[in-house]
Amino acid sequence: MNKVYNNRAWWLILPMLLLVAFSAVIPLMTVVNYSVQDVFDANTRFFTGTEWFKEMLNDPALQAAVLRQFAFSLTILAIEVPLGIGIALIMPKKGWRASAALILVTMPLLIPWNVVGSIWQIFTRGDIGLMGWSLRELGYSYNITSNPVDAWATIILMDVWHWTSLIALLCYSGLRSIPDAYYQAARIDRASKWAVFRYIQLPKLTNVLVIGVLLRFMHSFMIYAEPFVLTGGGPGSSTTFLSQSLTTMAIGQQDLGPSAAFSLIYFLIILLVTWVFYTAIMNMQKDNNKGA
Amino acid sequence: MSLNLENIDRVVGGETHIADMNLTLEPGSFNVLLGRTLSGKTTLMRLMAGLDTPTRGRVLMDGQDVTGRSVRHRNVSMVYQQFINYPSLTVYDNIASPLKLAKVGRAEIDRRVRSIAEMLHIEHLLDRQPLELSGGQQQRTAMGRALVKDADVVLLDEPLVNLDYKLREEFREELRAVFSERNCIAVYATTEPAEALALGGNTAVLHQGRLLQYGPTADVYHRPGDIRAAEMFSEPPINIVKGTLSGSEISFDNTLHFPVGNDLRTLEPGEYRFGIRASHISLTPRAKSDIAIHMTVDLAEISGSETFLHVHNEHFYMTVHLEGVHEFRVDSPVKLYFSAHKVYAFDHEGAVVHIPTHLRGI
Known part of the structure; x- marks a missing residue:
């Protein structure tokens, strides 16, 4: 049999290619363009090669921001994932209670980022904010503008409040897809609640949890508006996360070359972490399925 | 170990799911619950298991009242229509799970898991995970989990429905062999009369939450107590035709008149409903005394190597179960034969008043 090769079908991907070019490749290339040049004005520019990249990688302020960013993302994941699973487990399963709980849980997700920041800004004020005032009345000298620990704790609390719902909703839908017969079978086996969670619910949640953790990681790694509104990155630079450092550099100082280089590094970090995480999880599942 | 249900009602939100159920299952018996969807088979099993409690009535195990006792404190096991196993555990750990929870020793667990696995022909799959297996193998694993703990009552809720035809036949035979060696009460729910007949044992015919009849399977099949039991326990359903019995005819x-044999002469003359099994009607006479009947073809349904022929005349419809593949033109006339000796008769309330003579003595 002679196989007939007809490569005309390749033309069919042309529209997709153009779309991707306009939406991703071209904007990205302008960034690449800036990252290897020092631009003075429309007519004056010098080629700098990897100079900006070296500078960025060796900048102690940025290194600190990267570490801060990882610390933040890992902390909120460590809190939001178990908490979200816990909330999903205790959410009512049917009737009006289920609808009420769903609406209640979804509420924080519907609030825009900078509104969340503003809400918490007011909430934590010592003079009129419920939380700030209460803490002070209780004798704790709470101040997010001068105490880095308070600022950190508040930002983490704010993110947990804003985003735990996402994990909870994903897990809730995952739990609802487990047929009732599994629970019955477990009851007949006299399995404990822990065993039901460990051997039925958790395995069935793996897929939604992978998506949840990935989304939350990427999301939190790009966090900008909330801390910007709440603390402005302070006190000092204790809550200045990556995207805020980048904004200050690109918009505030007009350092286009360094910020372009930095953007690319930032992008690669997210890409790398996401890829490592995804591959690790997929390999884990494959191993599990092999029964190894 | 015997299981008694006494005057059981189960009402959920004003809807009666089980009504006035009385049933006694003997130790070591194999019992089939036969009924259509929503006839109450699953509800009844849940009551037997202790997953639900009856609204009224008592459940007795070995004469002991266990009505309010939860499933955790009864020694029962259950196999479902879906293949229910712990997804992240191996087949071995799945089968071992009830024993581990019962704190049985390691060596004993190993011995029992392996002997059950051998019996169910999955001993070579013990290291695999359920989702890597075929449907049949998954169900065998679930069956292993149910059998390994030597439960007093094993409930099988349509366990073979999701398997293909060939596997089902194979499985069915094995099931009977497996349970014949055990002293537990097996309860098997099915919607298919043919499956009940193939499984044997005892059959309880359920309809709309009520028990129509209970007894040895062949007995219930041959001697239905009333029209509904006869309809439920036949596929295609037994043909019911209104008729009049007068002295000799x-x-x-x-439309169709035929002389009455000696067997029916004891019945009082009057209006009856007569039942003729679909498989008792044929295209050619089987005996000289067979009655001919002229009908018109509605549809010939071919299923495997059998044909279900739907026919009518101006007064009634019938379904005929023919061996082999037969093709008929729609609306073509057809001449059919049946034996007057194989006719059932029911009174106007549906109770059986006449059973074919040759079936009375079995």
């Missing part, structure tokens, strides 16, 4: 809707 039966007439079906005044």
Whole structure:
């Protein structure tokens, strides 16, 4: 049999290619363009090669921001994932209670980022904010503008409040897809609640949890508006996360070359972490399925 | 170990799911619950298991009242229509799970898991995970989990429905062999009369939450207590034709008249409903005394190597179960034969008043 090769079908991907070019490749290339040049004005520019990249990688302020960013993302994941699973487990399963709980849980997700920041800004004020005032009345000298620990704790609390719902909703839908017969079978086996969670619910949640953790990681790694509104990155630079450092550099100082280089590094970090995480999880599942 | 249900009602939100159920299952018996969807089979099993409690009535195990006792404190196991196993555990750990929870020693667990696995022909799959297996193998694993703990009552809720035809036949035979060696009460729910017949044992015919009849399977099949039991326990359903019995003659809707044999002469003359099994009607006479009947073809349904022929005349419809593949033109006339000796008769309330003579003595 002679196989007939007809490569005309390749033309069919042309529209997709153009779309991707306009939406991703071209904007990205302008960034690449800036990252290897020092631009003075429309007519004056010098080629700098990897100079900006070296500078960025060796900048102690940025290194600190990267570490801060990882610390933040890992902390909120460590809190939001178990908490979200816990909330999903205790959410009512049917009737009006289920609808009420769903609406209640979804509420924080519907609030825009900078509104969340503003809400918490007011909430934590010592003079009129419920939380700030209460803490002070209780004798704790709470101040997010001068105490880095308070600022950190508040930002983490704010993110947990804003985003735990996402994990909870994903897990809730995952739990609802487990047929009732599994629970019955477990009851007949006299399995404990822990065993039901460990051997039925958790395995069935793996897929939604992978998506949840990935989304939350990427999301939190790009966090900008909330801390910007709440603390402005302070006190000092204790809550200045990556995207805020980048904004200050690109918009505030007009350092286009360094910020372009930095953007690319930032992008690669997210890409790398996401890829490592995804591959690790997929390999884990494959191993599990092999029964190894 | 015997299981008694006494005057059981189960009402959920004003809807009666089980009504006035009385049933006694003997130790070591194999019992089939036969009924259509929503006839109450699953509800009844849940009551037997202790997953639900009855609204009224008592459940007794070995004479002991266990009505309010939860499933955790009864020694029962259950196999479902879906293949239910712990997804992240191996087949071995799945089968071992009830024993581990019962704190059985390691060596004993190993011995029992392996012997059950061998019996179910999955001993070579013990290291695999359920989702890597075929449907049949998954169900065998679930069956292993149910059998390994030597439960007093093993409930099987349509366990073979999701398997293909060939596997089902194979599985069915094995099931009977497996349970014949055990002293537990097996309860098997099915919607298919043929499956009940193939499994044997005892059959309880359920309809709309009520028990129509209970007894040895062949007995229930041959001697239905009333019209509904006869309809439920036949596929295609037994043909019911209104007719009149007068001294020496039966007439079906005044169209077909035939002489009454000696067996029916004891019945009082009057209006009856007569039942003829679909498989007792044929295209050629099987005996000289067979009655001929002229009908018109509605549809010939071919299923495997059998044909279900739907026919009518101006007064009634019938379904005929023919061996082999037969093709018929729609609306073509057809001449059919049946034996007057194989006719059932039911009174106007549906109770059986006449059973074919040759079936009475079995």
